[in-house]
Amino acid sequence: MSEQPVYGQGDGSYGQGDASYQAAGQYEGLTRLSERFYHHMDSLPEAKTIRDMHREDLTESVEKLARFLSGWLGGPKLYREKYGPIAIPRAHAHLGIGTAERDAWLLCMEKALAEQPYAEDFRQYMLEQLFVPAERSRTQD
Numbered sequence: 001m002s003e004q005p006v007y008g009q010g011d012g013s014y015g016q017g018d019a020s021y022q023a024a025g026q027y028e029g030l031t032r033l034s035e036r037f038y039h040h041m042d043s044l045p046e047a048k049t050i051r052d053m054h055r056e057d058l059t060e061s062v063e064k065l066a067r068f069l070s071g072w073l074g075g076p077k078l079y080r081e082k083y084g085p086i087a088i089p090r091a092h093a094h095l096g097i098g099t100a101e102r103d104a105w106l107l108c109m110e111k112a113l114a115e116q117p118y119a120e121d122f123r124q125y126m127l128e129q130l131f132v133p134a135e136r137s138r139t140q141d
């Protein structure tokens with residue numbers, strides 16, 4: 001979107017301390033991101049296969065992803081606080097995730113990021129960084 005970015009410094013400090021958590025708008029911003037992410041998963045034809053892996057009600061998925069991202073971006077470890085430790089590869093080991101599923105996940109995230117009031121370099125940073133756990137979630141070609 002074309003509005004002025006609300007979050008993000010644009011000074012390349014993402015990844016240090018909780019800079020990324022702040023740039024993402026803290027937990028409130030991450031909840032909005034996660035809601036939009038699952039909205040796209042629920043509507044994009046490219047994401048139908050991965051949507052079908054999830055339960056009908058996505059409320060818990062929205063909350064779990066937002067909580068996970070909080071700790072992952074250097075903020076409070078909200079996922080661990082509520083659900084205990086998590087390892088992304090193990091959390092997805094029972095699923096059939098190949099490159100198509102990984103790319104569908106990242107497409108939903110790209111669309112959700114584009115809707116946030118984030119600095120452009122932070123959106124780019126997020127997408128690049130999220131490729132890593134997305135790739136590690138893969139269980140097949």
Ligand code: HEM
Pocket residue numbers: 050053054064065068083088091092095097101102103105130133134135137138
């Ligand atoms: C690569 C494509 C991905 C697919 C297709 C996928 C799909 C799923 C599905 C279907 C679940 C629900 C598992 C279940 O209840 O049986 C899940 C859980 C979860 N995913 Fe993913 N995921 C992907 C990547 C990621 C990435 C990159 C992250 C983090 C950045 C992530 C974070 C989570 C979290 C936090 C949970 C909740 C785990 C739990 O508490 O059970 N996922 N994922």
